[in-house]
Amino acid sequence: MMKKTIIKTDKLCKTFSSGGIQQHVLKNLDIRLIEGDFTIIMGSSGSGKSTLLYAISGMDKPTLGDIDFAGENLSKLNNDQLAIFRRNHCGFVFQQIYLLDNMSVLDNVMASGLLVKKNKRELAKKTKELLNQVGINENSWSKFPTQLSGGEAQRVGIVRALINSPKMLFADEPTGALNSSSSERVLNVFSNVNHSGQSIVMVTHDIQTALRGNRILYLRDGVICGDLQLGGYNSEKENIERHEKLRTFLTEMGW
Numbered sequence: 001m002m003k004k005t006i007i008k009t010d011k012l013c014k015t016f017s018s019g020g021i022q023q024h025v026l027k028n029l030d031i032r033l034i035e036g037d038f039t040i041i042m043g044s045s046g047s048g049k050s051t052l053l054y055a056i057s058g059m060d061k062p063t064l065g066d067i068d069f070a071g072e073n074l075s076k077l078n079n080d081q082l083a084i085f086r087r088n089h090c091g092f093v094f095q096q097i098y099l100l101d102n103m104s105v106l107d108n109v110m111a112s113g114l115l116v117k118k119n120k121r122e123l124a125k126k127t128k129e130l131l132n133q134v135g136i137n138e139n140s141w142s143k144f145p146t147q148l149s150g151g152e153a154q155r156v157g158i159v160r161a162l163i164n165s166p167k168m169l170f171a172d173e174p175t176g177a178l179n180s181s182s183s184e185r186v187l188n189v190f191s192n193v194n195h196s197g198q199s200i201v202m203v204t205h206d207i208q209t210a211l212r213g214n215r216i217l218y219l220r221d222g223v224i225c226g227d228l229q230l231g232g233y234n235s236e237k238e239n240i241e242r243h244e245k246l247r248t249f250l251t252e253m254g255w
């Protein structure tokens with residue numbers, strides 16, 4: 001069966017200029033992401049991982065090149081159209097999570113859901129389910145963001161990103177600020193939504209986290225220099241072979 005492309009870039013370039021100096025951060029990237037994949041982006045700090053995520057998610061415009069996202073050419077959309085497109089199809093988890101300070105945990109998530117879905121009861125049910133899954137229990141649902149720890153706020157942000165069952169979830173080191181048990185919970189939720197058909201592209205520095213994916217792209221100086229088909233994550237126990245494969249790959253990449 002032919003695998004369906006969800007995102008395809010054509011000679012994607014991103015250049016930043018400051019003080020008359022140009023920095024070419026993404027260089028002619030031709031990337032094809034497959035629907036249903038859990039793609040991992042790795043690479044050393046400064047290699048352009050975050051910039052790539054911003055570009056392919058329509059958060060930032062490329063300097064040159066095209067991005068096709070589920071048949072939509074992102075460069076043809078104006079800012080309003082892009083915002084609607086993102087709201088309907090994308091979820092975002094970035095390193096910095098911004099919750100609305102004057103709304104409770106529950107309302108922060110529900111507000112995002114209500115922009116897309118109309119059935120409030122269904123939405124409340126799903127919100128509570130997801131919050132429980134990431135370990136934010138009922139005691140915290142009526143709290144305000146300032147009453148949460150950094151790790152709790154991060155997890156609420158993650159639930160908010162998932163509430164509309166996005167076609168594609170973009171995550172930039174989503175578990176970087178979490179302790180190991182919270183990370184595990186969050187990654188289990190990611191694996192679940194991926195198994196139910198949603199695509200994920202996630203940047204991480206952590207090998208255990210990367211093992212959740214089925215494909216690894218390695219970025220160096222704005223160029224994809226490695227592309228590993230790792231196969232799917234099933235359970236921690238079956239992971240030894242994949243772990244070995246990933247380590248070999250990363251060694252080859254000069255990790």
Ligand SMILES: Nc1ncnc2c1ncn2[C@@H]1O[C@H](COP(=O)(O)OP(=O)(O)O)[C@@H](O)[C@H]1O
Pocket residue numbers: 016017025043044045046047048049050051052
């Ligand atoms: N908004 C920006 N303005 C200027 N330079 C930027 C901007 N965003 C990123 N860069 C530069 O692009 C390079 C890649 O950054 P980034 O994509 O954040 O790397 P990574 O996420 O892999 O660590 C860095 O040298 C960074 O300084």
Ligand SMILES: [Mg+2]
Pocket residue numbers: 049050051172
């Ligand atoms: Mg980054």
